[in-house]
Amino acid sequence: MAADLWTALFIAILAAFVGYEVISRVPVLLHTPLMSGSNFIHGIVLVGAIVALGIARTTLEEAIGLVAVVMGAMNVTGGYVVTERILAMFDRSKRKGGAP
Amino acid sequence: MNDWVSPAVDGVYVLAVIFFILGLRAMSSPETARRGIVQAGAAMLVAVAVTFLTLTTLHAGLTNFGLIAIGVVVGGGLGWYWARVVQMTAMPQMVAVFNGMGGGAAGAIAAVELLTNLGNPTTAGLSLAGAVIGSVSIAGSVIAFLKLQGWMRSKPIVFPGQQPVNLAVLAIGVGFGAFAALRVETLWLLPFFLLLLGFGVLMALPIGGADMPVVISLFNALTGIAVALDGFALVNGPLGDAGYAMVIAGTLVGAAGSLLTILMARAMNRSVGNVLFGAFGATEEAGVAVEGQMKPIEADDVAVMMAYANEVIVAPGYGMAVAQAQQKVKELADLLEAKGVTVKFAIHPVAGRMPGHMNVLLAEAGIPYDRLFDRDEIDDEFPNADVVLVIGANDVVNPAARRAGSALQGMPILDVDRAKNVIVIKRGQGKGFAGIENELFYRDNCRMLYGDAQAEVGKLVAALKKS
Numbered sequence: 001m002a003a004d005l006w007t008a009l010f011i012a013i014l015a016a017f018v019g020y021e022v023i024s025r026v027p028v029l030l031h032t033p034l035m036s037g038s039n040f041i042h043g044i045v046l047v048g049a050i051v052a053l054g055i056a057r058t059t060l061e062e063a064i065g066l067v068a069v070v071m072g073a074m075n076v077t078g079g080y081v082v083t084e085r086i087l088a089m090f091d092r093s094k095r096k097g098g099a100p
Numbered sequence: 101m102n103d104w105v106s107p108a109v110d111g112v113y114v115l116a117v118i119f120f121i122l123g124l125r126a127m128s129s130p131e132t133a134r135r136g137i138v139q140a141g142a143a144m145l146v147a148v149a150v151t152f153l154t155l156t157t158l159h160a161g162l163t164n165f166g167l168i169a170i171g172v173v174v175g176g177g178l179g180w181y182w183a184r185v186v187q188m189t190a191m192p193q194m195v196a197v198f199n200g201m202g203g204g205a206a207g208a209i210a211a212v213e214l215l216t217n218l219g220n221p222t223t224a225g226l227s228l229a230g231a232v233i234g235s236v237s238i239a240g241s242v243i244a245f246l247k248l249q250g251w252m253r254s255k256p257i258v259f260p261g262q263q264p265v266n267l268a269v270l271a272i273g274v275g276f277g278a279f280a281a282l283r284v285e286t287l288w289l290l291p292f293f294l295l296l297l298g299f300g301v302l303m304a305l306p307i308g309g310a311d312m313p314v315v316i317s318l319f320n321a322l323t324g325i326a327v328a329l330d331g332f333a334l335v336n337g338p339l340g341d342a343g344y345a346m347v348i349a350g351t352l353v354g355a356a357g358s359l360l361t362i363l364m365a366r367a368m369n370r371s372v373g374n375v376l377f378g379a380f381g382a383t384e385e386a387g388v389a390v391e392g393q394m395k396p397i398e399a400d401d402v403a404v405m406m407a408y409a410n411e412v413i414v415a416p417g418y419g420m421a422v423a424q425a426q427q428k429v430k431e432l433a434d435l436l437e438a439k440g441v442t443v444k445f446a447i448h449p450v451a452g453r454m455p456g457h458m459n460v461l462l463a464e465a466g467i468p469y470d471r472l473f474d475r476d477e478i479d480d481e482f483p484n485a486d487v488v489l490v491i492g493a494n495d496v497v498n499p500a501a502r503r504a505g506s507a508l509q510g511m512p513i514l515d516v517d518r519a520k521n522v523i524v525i526k527r528g529q530g531k532g533f534a535g536i537e538n539e540l541f542y543r544d545n546c547r548m549l550y551g552d553a554q555a556e557v558g559k560l561v562a563a564l565k566k567s
Contacts, residue, residue, distance in 0.1 A: 004335045004336050005418050006328065007273050008332050008335050008343065008344060010329065010330075011344060011348055014345070015348045015355070016351050016352075016355040018121060019124075019352040019353070019354070019355030019356045022121060022352075022356070024359070025125075025128040026128050027128065029469055030128075030129075030459075031459070032234065032456035032460045033127060033137070033456075033460075034127045034356070034456075034496055035273045035317055035320055035455055036191075037127060037133075037136075037137055037140070037491045038352070038353040039198055039320055039353075040141070040144075040512075041120045041123070041140065041144075041352065041353055042199075042323050042349060042353040043144060044144065044327065044346055044349040044350070045205045045350075046148055046243045047345060048150050048205075048327070048330050048331065048342060048346050049208070049209055049301040050148070050342075051169050051338065051339050051342055052208070052213065054155050054156060054165075054338070054339075055212065055338065056165055056216070057163075057216070058213055059470060060215065060511065061212050061215050061216060064134065064169050064215070065167070065209075066165070066167055067205075067208045068204075068208055068209045068211075069167075069171030069175060070174055071202070071204040071205040071208065072201070073171060073173075073175030073176040073200075074178055074179035074198060074201040075174045075179065075198050075202035076142060076148070077176045077177075077471050078180070078198035078201065079179075079183075080137070080141050081145070081179070081180055081183035082191065082194050082198065083197075084134070084137055084138070084559070085188070086191065087130075087133050087134040087137055089188075089464045090130040090132075090133065090469060091134055091203055094407045
């Protein structure tokens with residue numbers, strides 16, 4: 001295994017503990033925005049999709065890469081908007097939520 | 101040339117990761133949560149923009165910039181528009197669908213990696229793993245979406261030999277993938293992906309509506325893990341630092357989602373495995389006769405009871421979400437408080453179709469969140485409550501859970517039956533999701549208010565306004 005992979009493995013282990021610690025403190029009240037927010041954060045998959053489409057050469061690879069980019073972009077924007085709309089309703093300063 | 105570009109890009113990814121973690125941490129309080137997601141959003145925007153710009157300037161070997169731009173604009177626009185226009189009540193299926201998109205993207209990235217880099221055993225192995233989990237996540241999320249949207253029966257779909265069949269599909273699918281990698285023949289990747297997508301569908305079929313909080317959360321965790329695995333596969337390629345960012349963000353979500361999944365399953369006193377493979381609610385419990393009978397009551401009488409109460413506790417469930425009764429419930433609470441009645445809300449962790457579903461609906465209606473209480477916080481208060489109003493909740497208030505031998509045995513419930521009076525708003529005499537008679541409805545202190553939750557709460561509001 002290449003050195004980069006070992007580095008990535010160390011990072012992943014630390015990230016898992018950070019994720020566990022950070023989430024343990026979230027109250028039940030905010031479980032929906034927590035889930036939706038972490039849904040948004042795995043939208044980072046979009047940068048991987050951009051790289052994948054960048055290295056694609058054949059038509060098939062390009063088609064699959066394009067699917068990855070479109071889906072990744074949907075994950076990012078959709079995840080963000082849903083989370084933001086949910087949190088807007090918990091915002092005390094702005095009582096009226098719901099409709100966009 | 102461009103000596104400064106690469107460290108600058110790394111710096112952006114580091115900052116993005118920091119803001120992702122801070123954004124999740126900000127979720128520990130409603131006061132800070134919104135700021136956190138806005139910061140994380142800005143970080144994501146910069147990370148994506150920098151990735152794109154770096155590819156166009158730094159790595160001459162990469163192409164398809166036009167396609168990338170089109171894909172980002174089309175996908176981003178679709179996601180943004182869809183999430184904007186959808187009703188708040190459709191949030192569970194929205195979370196499912198956007199999560200599925202992430203899983204699909206992870207699977208597609210893995211597919212490109214496999215097609216271009218099948219000869220490298222490390223990359224191939226990691227990409228195969230990412231492809232397995234990503235494919236299962238998108239297929240399962242789509243089924244969850246269809247069930248939540250009501251385009252598919254939400255009851256568990258079962259057939260004989262289901263688990264062996266599912267396992268076989270998974271094993272044969274993975275076998276094709278391994279075969280493709282060993283022989284370095286991309287042709288075998290086609291059955292690999294088809295069988296894994298099939299497994300994702302099969303895995304989600306036997307999971308019923310009330311178990312959705314666990315399932316949505318699980319698929320969220322799976323997508324995170326798939327993204328992390330793709331990240332591992334990308335760290336040695338061009339723009340390897342994007343891979344590190346994916347490893348961190350993906351693992352973060354994987355850990356968070358796994359924890360949430362376990363919390364949800366625990367709130368039902370079941371293991372995650374039982375939720376996934378138990379097909380809970382597919383069969384109806386037979387033979388337990390419940391003593392007594394259900395006693396109906398009229399809205400006007402309930403209004404009088406509540407108007408003269410000291411404390412009223414509302415216990416909402418999925419029925420409130422279906423009837424979209426939350427605005428009426430807010431009106432009811434305001435009227436009662438104007439009369440000097442203390443009104444509290446008891447929220448069961450798995451009430452509804454996603455973690456925290458009831459909290460979101462009540463917040464939407466404008467009910468202050470310090471009026472909402474967890475099961476643990478409010479359990480001792482039920483004996484003091486003059487009236488508990490159960491709106492469209494069933495299994496989570498069934499005292500059968502305290503009785504040995506019941507299918508619900510051991511599930512932590514809201515002990516509403518300990519209140520002086522219990523009013524249950526319910527559409528008909530049917531059973532809850534678990535298919536078990538609710539012993540609460542037969543208790544002496546319980547009355548049934550039959551009808552649509554929104555209509556019945558509306559009647560209560562009208563009656564209270566008159567008095």
